[in-house]
Amino acid sequence: MLAYPFFLWLVGDIGEIRLAEISLKQALLQRRTVRDFSDAAVPVQALERLLWAAQGVTGPDGNRTAPSAHAVHPLRLYVQVGRVTGLDQGLYEVGADDHVLRLLHGRDLRPSLAGAAIDEQPWIRQAACIVVICADMVTPGRAFADQRPLGRRGARYVYLEAGAAAQNLQLQAVAEGLGCVGVGGFNDEATADVLELGIPLEPVMQLCIGYPAETD
Numbered sequence: 506m507l508a509y510p511f512f513l514w515l516v517g518d519i520g521e522i523r524l525a526e527i528s529l530k531q532a533l534l535q536r537r538t539v540r541d542f543s544d545a546a547v548p549v550q551a552l553e554r555l556l557w558a559a560q561g562v563t564g565p566d567g568n569r570t571a572p573s574a575h576a577v578h579p580l581r582l583y584v585q586v587g588r589v590t591g592l593d594q595g596l597y598e599v600g601a602d603d604h605v606l607r608l609l610h611g612r613d614l615r616p617s618l619a620g621a622a623i624d625e626q627p628w629i630r631q632a633a634c635i636v637v638i639c640a641d642m643v644t645p646g647r648a649f650a651d652q653r654p655l656g657r658r659g660a661r662y663v664y665l666e667a668g669a670a671a672q673n674l675q676l677q678a679v680a681e682g683l684g685c686v687g688v689g690g691f692n693d694e695a696t697a698d699v700l701e702l703g704i705p706l707e708p709v710m711q712l713c714i715g716y717p718a719e720t721d
């Protein structure tokens with residue numbers, strides 16, 4: 506039985522799976538970390554809705570679904586695609602403004618990301634796709650350089666904003682009938698190396714996504 510069987514009826518148009526709209530209250534009640542994924546592919550439309558929930562632009566001034574201190578908007582999203590219907594396997598960069606997925610290369614980084622994790626975390630390898638929330642750590646540092654705690658406020662705001670984006674995505678995952686685990690336990694330098702990130706970007710959180718495995 507799927508973890509969220511009651512979504513799988515009536516309205517919606519996510520690939521072959523038809524989903525019901527659910528209320529914010531239902532999504533909040535039903536959100537749980539899922540670490541055991543089935544082999545099913547995630548439709549690209551569902552992935553796009555997850556990305557929109559995390560960082561979608563919702564106003565003419567560039568403001569987004571998640572708030573940002575002084576509207577600096579330091580977050581950058583990457584997606585490692587494993588099993589996504591309509592997308593080739595590989596690492597994608599998500600356009601900060603247009604949300605277009607741009608293929609960087611066709612390699613499967615899931616094993617390397619799992620290798621860079623703290624402790625054994627097989628769900629990183631097994632996820633259908635992984636949204637990696639990265640951040641420009643330099644610009645917020647400069648924007649809040651004169652506010653105490655000096656040198657730390659910028660980073661604090663980045664982590665708060667990443668948390669908001671991650672929660673948005675996780676609630677949308679519930680609405681899609683998808684499972685998700687947010688992984689913050691990774692070696693920062695090793696993960697940045699795997700993703701080939703350079704200054705000013707750093708990885709902040711990985712959201713491993715897939716349909717929940719069937720349970721007894």
Ligand SMILES: Cc1cc2nc3c(=O)[nH]c(=O)nc-3n(C[C@H](O)[C@H](O)[C@H](O)COP(=O)(O)O)c2cc1C
Pocket residue numbers: 536537538539540626686687688689690691
């Ligand atoms: C900042 C943060 C980092 C996390 N890092 C990991 C992680 O590295 N691996 C993991 O399996 N779960 C991770 N989690 C998920 C938590 O373990 C999970 O939220 C917690 O056990 C509560 O369960 P729930 O999400 O089902 O309520 C993380 C959660 C947060 C908020």
